[in-house]
Amino acid sequence: MTLSVFIDGAEGTTGLEIRERLAPRGEFSLIAxxxxxxxxxxxxxxALNDCDVAILCLPDDAAREAVSFIENDRTKVIDASTxxxxxxxxxxxxxxxxxxxxVRQAKRISNPGCYPTGFLAMVxxxxxxxxxxxxxPYTVNAVSGYSGGGKALIRRFEENTNVAWRGYGLGMGHKHxxxxxxxxxxxxxxxFAPAVVDAHRGMVVEVPVPLSAMGAKVxxxxxxxxxxxxxxxxxxxxxxxxxxSPGELLMRKNVxxxxxxxxxxxxxxxxxxxxxxxxxxxxxxxxxxxxxQSLNLIxxxxxxxxxxxxAQ
Ligand SMILES: NC(=O)C1=CN([C@@H]2O[C@H](COP(=O)(O)OP(=O)(O)OC[C@H]3O[C@@H](n4cnc5c(N)ncnc54)[C@H](OP(=O)(O)O)[C@@H]3O)[C@@H](O)[C@H]2O)C=CC1
Ligand SMILES: CC(=O)N[C@@H](CCC(=O)OP(=O)(O)O)C(=O)O
Numbered sequence: 001m002t003l004s005v006f007i008d009g010a011e012g013t014t015g016l017e018i019r020e021r022l023a024p025r026g027e028f029s030l031i032a033x034x035x036x037x038x039x040x041x042x043x044x045x046x047a048l049n050d051c052d053v054a055i056l057c058l059p060d061d062a063a064r065e066a067v068s069f070i071e072n073d074r075t076k077v078i079d080a081s082t083x084x085x086x087x088x089x090x091x092x093x094x095x096x097x098x099x100x101x102x103v104r105q106a107k108r109i110s111n112p113g114c115y116p117t118g119f120l121a122m123v124x125x126x127x128x129x130x131x132x133x134x135x136x137p138y139t140v141n142a143v144s145g146y147s148g149g150g151k152a153l154i155r156r157f158e159e160n161t162n163v164a165w166r167g168y169g170l171g172m173g174h175k176h177x178x179x180x181x182x183x184x185x186x187x188x189x190x191x192f193a194p195a196v197v198d199a200h201r202g203m204v205v206e207v208p209v210p211l212s213a214m215g216a217k218v219x220x221x222x223x224x225x226x227x228x229x230x231x232x233x234x235x236x237x238x239x240x241x242x243x244x245s246p247g248e249l250l251m252r253k254n255v256x257x258x259x260x261x262x263x264x265x266x267x268x269x270x271x272x273x274x275x276x277x278x279x280x281x282x283x284x285x286x287x288x289x290x291x292x293q294s295l296n297l298i299x300x301x302x303x304x305x306x307x308x309x310x311a312q
């Protein structure tokens with residue numbers, strides 16, 4: 001059976017990439033609105049009620065409006081925006097953390113934010129297993145490619161080639177804090193320091209872990225072992241081997257779309273300090289690839305269909 005999918009916001013950065021992933025796949029037929037109707041409330045309402053699955057690639061307010069347009073019990077929703085990430089009645093679309101079956105059965109799925117995907121992939125399993133404390137004031141240092149800010153930031157970077165690094169979220173009230181704290185089960189919101197660099201796509205999310213200062217009774221190898229075991233069955237999330245003499249970790253420009261995520265663990269001599277670093281594609285596991293992973297699950301298909309898998 002072919003499932004009909006309507007991407008609301010199909011001309012945006014995330015929406016276009018979902019189309020790219022679904023175009024070659026015979027299991028899905030896409031409902032598309034003509035350009036002059038893509039923001040027309042009547043046409044969107046009709047498409048949202050006609051489709052089996054609606055994928056919302058919209059600003060938060062438009063995503064809330066789209067959900068309010070749905071008047072039937074059949075249409076399932078995958079929302080890429082921040083609007084429903086910690087809302088009642090919504091399933092967080094992170095199958096590795098919440099369980100594939102939970103996503104498979106959901107009718108309302110909220111796609112995780114790109115930075116929280118990197119943060120939670122590392123911290124949530126370590127906190128829930130008790131290896132890292134829930135009440136530590138974690139910090140998150142992260143860089144994103146400029147496509148993470150959608151069409152407006154792409155335009156800004158591509159028209160002003162003189163910006164190499166853009167720190168933001170300087171008021172420390174970033175919209176991703178809620179989901180990071182909630183799904184990692186933390187007492188405090190993390191101190192989050194995001195920045196954009198002059199690359200179209202890609203993301204590096206780092207959590208420093210001063211093991212001895214936090215009084216943790218575990219070593220870097222224990223964190224590595226726990227995360228390797230946690231993701232052992234995953235074709236999407238991988239854990240890099242620990243390297244005794246690491247050189248450098250690079251985020252490159254002009255890379256191909258990638259739907260995986262790799263966790264790196266580095267330690268100092270003596271093992272008192274650890275750096276947990278996740279590398280991913282903000283438009284892959286950070287957005288469009290994650291939406292397709294959830295779409296596969298609610299369609300009864302294998303979760304791991306994605307671009308350039310397995311994890312690199
Ligand atoms: N880019 C990324 O890496 C990530 C994005 N997201 C989230 O995904 C969502 C989409 O982001 P992104 O693709 O980057 O943003 P873009 O700005 O690139 O795309 C948003 C699209 O929505 C369209 N749109 C705006 N308002 C309406 C409306 N009322 N009705 C129909 N269409 C509308 C825009 O139209 P127009 O083309 O005319 O501007 C645009 O095409 C956001 O909530 C974002 O936070 C989440 C994770 C990562
Ligand atoms: C580089 C950049 O601007 N990134 C966006 C986040 C992109 C993303 O994850 O979107 P959601 O907010 O919907 O989760 C930001 O920091 O606001």
